Each structure stands twice: as structure tokens, then as C-alpha cells.
Amino acid sequence: MSVKGFHVAVVGATGAVGQQMIQTLEKRNFPISKITLLSSARSAGKVVRFRDEDVTIQEAKPESFEGVQIALFSAGGSISKELAPEAVKRGAIVVDNTSAFRMDENVPLVVPEVNEEDLRGHNGIIANPNCSTIQMVVALEPLRKKYGLKKVIVSTYQAVSGAGAAAVDEMKAQAKAILNDEEFEPKLLPVGSGEKHYQIAFNAIPQIDKFEDNGFTFEEMKMINETKKIMHMPELQVAATCVRLPIGTGHSESVYLELEQSGVSAADVKELLKDAPGVVLEDVPEEQIYPMPAYSVGKNEVFVGRIRKDLNEDSGFHMWVVSDNLLKGAAWNSVQIAESLVRLGVIK
């Protein structure tokens, strides 16, 4: 690694995740010699503070990646499909936070606590998994390693910021309108381009992304397919139900899992997760200690609690998994991948 650091680009610099990427790079003191902030033409010209300097955001074009060594993308799948190959062509390693390349065989899909070594096989693009997938696999991996994993059934309680800053604004406006007995017209959720839109304030919407023919939504299928890929377990039984709740930031998940090994106790599981990388165990029911999304905001870790053994299935366990969807679910995992690339010597 050079002493001065790397030329890093952030694509989607004005978005909910892009903003967190910039702040995370700064907080982690990532070795940066130059930062290039890119966005759509609409947001170009805005100025962002980075390490006590004003950086002007530029419109993302193929030429923008000249000299860039690491490019963090979070500007939507179509921008990634168009510009990530352009960045790679110019010598950059891309960490892409969209679903554009995640299931591509030639693209490692990485959560450093689980499969950091997969980074060595990259071909220029590395994919950052879906937010809901990331926090779940961080909690599952120690169990898979020690006891083997057979089956996972998850229900999510997802925050609105996953759908972008505009969706959070819409939720707040709806809440205000409801408290004032005023009319409002939902426009963004569950899917911006969809035919129908529903109220999110004081509601729960059992749809995140579009439906596939099999009855699952894309978000649910992402959790299913990405989990198998990250854990190298095509045979793992996984099912997901993804639900949007009126929460600003912080995804929660109720996870049911079955181990390969029987005879394991809840205490064994707690003991294992207590020291697991990236995990904070918050599990003292007698003292009402358990993770909650409101208290996960701004933190990089995955919080796990409510661990208990199933009453019928000896190898079955239930747990509650919470994390900041914009950080471990997106920006922090991307920056963490960049840190791993440096530490493993994959990028020099």
C-alpha cells in the first residue's frame, strides 16, 4: 500500500447510502490520496465536506474514472451496469452496492465476516449484498461453522430508508398528515414504478420490490439466493418474508434456523455469538435487553438477541437480528470490503 493512499470514487454521492459511504470513509480514516464524488447530472455541482475540504460533485461519466483505483457504487442498478465496466476498464476495482452483478458467477458477493477470501477471485467488480442478507449472514456464519446449518426461515421488519431518502420524507409527511387529520396520496411505496401505492405511516406493507412468478418478491429472492452464494451453500433451505415498517433506519429480522447438529443449547448459541466478528449480543430477557432498530442507528455492528431453542425441534433456534441498513447493510460493508482488499494485498 502506498503511504499516501488511494484515489477513491463514490458514485451516487448524494444518495442515502452515498452520504454514509463518504462519512464512513472519513470515520475509518481510509487511506485516500484523492476523492472523486460522482452523481447524476441533476445533483452535480453540489458541494460536500470531506476531511475539512469542499469537494464538488461531478456528473458520472466513463471518463470520470480515469486514475480511480477504488470505486464505490450506489446509484442504482442501471448506472452500475453502464459505468462499473467503464471504471474497471480504466483500472479501478468496483465495489457495487446494487443488485446488478450480485448473482454473476464471476463476481464475488462479499460480507467480510463470512467470505472475505472470495475477494481474491475478483475480476474488477465486487458486489455488496442486499442489506437484509448481510446482517442475517453475519449472525448465521458462526453457527454454520461450528454446528452446520440446515434451514433458515426469516421474516424481516425493514426500514424505509432502504427505499431511499425520498421514501423517508414521504413517510414523515404521511405521519404528519394523519396526525393533523389531513388527506394524503401515497406515491413511492411499496414500489415507485408499481401500479398501486400504499400508506406506510402507521402501517405494515408485506411487499418489498416486485413479485416474481413463484409468489416471492425480488427482495425475498435476493435474501434466499444471496445467502446461499455468500455461505457457499447451494443446498441450504432458505425462505424469506420481507415486510416494510414505518421505521426510518434499522432493519430487524426474526430468524428461525435449524442446525445440522442436535443437542445444542441456547446457552451454547449465545456463547458462540458473544465473541463472533461483527456481532454484539444483547440478550438478557430478565433485564429487558434485546436489540431494537432505533438504537442501532449510526452503529456498524449486527445486534443479536431473543435467542431461544425451539420447543419442538431439537436443532431449531429463534433469534432477533438488528442492524443499521445504511451502514452494515450498505456503506460500512462496502468500505469494509475496501479495507479487506487493502489488508489482503488484493489492491496495492
Ligand code: L14
Ligand atoms: O437490493 O427497498 O440493495 O429497502 C436494498 C434496499 C433493494 C431494495 C438492494 C429496500 C436494495 C431495498
